Structures are given as structure tokens and as C-alpha cells.
């Protein structure tokens with residue numbers, strides 16, 4: 146699929162078709178506006194026929210709008226895989242939350258994305274398409290971009306799909322494309338330590354968000370299998386490394402699960418391990434997932450915990466829940482198979 150290609154790669158592609166180089170720019174610009182092939186007026190039909198098999202094709206099989214304005218789409222790719230993406234409208238701009246894999250193999254006990262395991266990685270173009278879809282739907286074009294921020298917080302573990310995800314980061318921040326700066330992109334990971342370091346070494350500077358959810362390894366192992374592979378201390382070292390290289394403050398996500406990680410001892414321990422770091426803690430009252438038995442704390446308790454952390458010297462806020470009524474909130478995205486969209 147040619148949406149996976151950088152402009153340079155597209156130039157090689159059109160050259161291979163014995164077409165002039167300027168066709169690459171025409172194609173790139175058309176794709177960045179999410180145009181269908183028959184909507185592109187400046188390309189000859191003979192050329193369109195040549196590229197038809199490689200041009201991005203997808204179908205929107207569901208498009209829901211929440212009462213708070215959040216939108217969720219389910220996009221079906223040619224192999225039948227369906228991924229969900231969310232548009233969150235804030236005062237300062239529009240954020241698209243993209244999925245990076247069809248399903249997920251991390252197995253977190255509280256998350257819907259992992260229910261059917263991992264089906265496959267998404268390609269760079271398939272991740273980009275999710276942003277392009279919403280940008281066009283909001284009336285954006287190449288001159289006027291409507292999507293201002295991107296979060297890699299949908300279905301999948303971004304650092305488990307490193308090559309495609311980093312290629313996506315380059316495409317979405319490309320000056321000739323949507324030109325979304327890395328400062329406006331957040332990548333969330335359950336903590337694949339070697340790839341956190343690699344991201345810094347490869348020169349990326351997106352906001353790194355760590356799904357921590359527990360202040361010690363023993364508790365973390367009971368809710369997140371990845372804790373058996375990497376210790377919290379190793380994750381924190383990798384975060385320090387990332388901060389040193391990029392200067393970007395790290396964000397830690399802590400989903401509050403009733404009776405599991407919400408007691409005073411846990412919160413004190415959390416403050417202890419965060420102390421002295423340039424970081425921010427984002428508390429998320431666990432959103433319900435019908436197949437999972439864990440419960441979230443109420444928002445009042447979440448605000449009290451945020452206050453406790455602040456008193457202990459740790460910057461902390463409670464994340465607004467958006468799109469819960471359309472199962473578009475954190476941890477509620479899943480890979481649906483055809484017909485299972487209700």
C-alpha cells in the first residue's frame with residue numbers, strides 16, 4: 146500500500162512505473178487529503194489504472210458520536226481486519242487516538258484490546274489513515290489542518306510494532322504532509338524497556354507515557370504480564386534515559402482499580418518512586434470492560450488521590466473520561482470481527 150511510503154519512496158515507485166517524478170508529489174498530496182482515487186482530478190486515467198492495486202482502500206464500518214462530542218470509527222482494511230480510532234475534541238484542538246495493532250498481546254487484566262490476542266501489526270499507512278480520515282471529516286485539507294494532536298493510545302502496544310510506528314511518526318510529522326509536530330504526539334507504552342531507549346537513540350522526541358498502574362513489581366505482575374519481563378526500576382531508568390536525551394517530561398498513567406491499587410500505602414509508594422523525577426501522574430478511574438471483573442474507583446476518590454499525591458510533591462491530575470457511552474474511553478477499544486459491531 147503506497148500510503149506506507151515516504152515522498153522519497155513514492156518517487157522511486159513512480160520511477161519504477163516509468164512515470165515522471167512530479168506524479169509522486171501529486172499522489173502524496175492526494176493521499177494526505179484522504180482522497181479516493183476517483184476524486185483526484187490532476188492524474189490521468191492510465192496512471193490511475195496502474196496504481197489502483199496499491200492505492201489505500203478501506204471502509205468505515207461504524208461511526209459513532211458520544212453525547213460529549215467524542216467520535217469513534219471502526220475502519221476495515223482489505224484483509225477484513227477492523228480497528229477502532231477515536232476523535233477527542235478539546236478547546237485547544239482536536240486529538241486523534243490511533244490504534245497501532247489489530248488486537249494486542251500484552252494481556253493486561255483490565256483492558257479490552259487484549260481480549261482476542263494479537264491478530265497483526267498495522268502498517269505505517271494504516272495508522273496514518275486513521276488521522277487522515279478524521280482530518281478530512283473535520284473539513285481539513287493540506288493548507289488547513291484540523292487535527293492538532295495525536296495520541297498512540299488505542300488498541301495495541303506501539304513499541305511492540307516499533308518499525309511501523311516510528312515510520313508513522315515520521316509520516317504524520319512530515320512537513321509536506323499533516324506536519325503534526327512531535328511535541329503534539331504522545332506515545333503510550335506498558336514499558337518495553339529496550340524500545341524506549343531505542344526511541345530516544347533514534348532521535349524521536351514524542352511525549353512518552355508509561356502505563357504504570359502499580360507502584361511495585363509484585364502488584365504489577367498481578368495485573369500486567371509485561372511486569373514479568375521488565376522491573377519498574379528498569380522502566381524508570383529507561384525513562385530517565387529518554388528524558389536526558391529529549392528533555393521531554395514523562396507522563397505516568399495510573400488506572401485506579403477499586404481495592405487493588407488505590408489504598409494509601411500504594412499511593413505513598415507511588416509518590417516515593419516518582420520523587421525527584423521530572424514527571425506527571427495521570428490518574429484514570431478504571432473504565433468498565435464487560436468481560437473483565439475489575440472495577441474503577443469513583444471520581445471523588447480519584448480527585449482525593451490526586452490531592453494526596455500533590456501534597457507529597459508529585460504533579461498529578463485526573464484524566465477526563467470521554468466517550469465512555471460509545472466504548473471509546475481508555476481501555477475500551479477492541480478489535481472487532483466483521484458483523485460483531487453492535
Ligand code: SAH
Nearest residue numbers: 256298301302333334335356431432475476
Ligand atoms: N499498550 C499501550 C497503549 C494503550 S494506551 C499502553 O499500555 O500504554 C491505553 C491506556 O489506557 C493505557 O494506559 C492503558 O493501560 C489504559 N487502560 C487500559 N484499560 C483501561 C481501562 N479499562 N480503564 C482505564 N484505563 C485503561
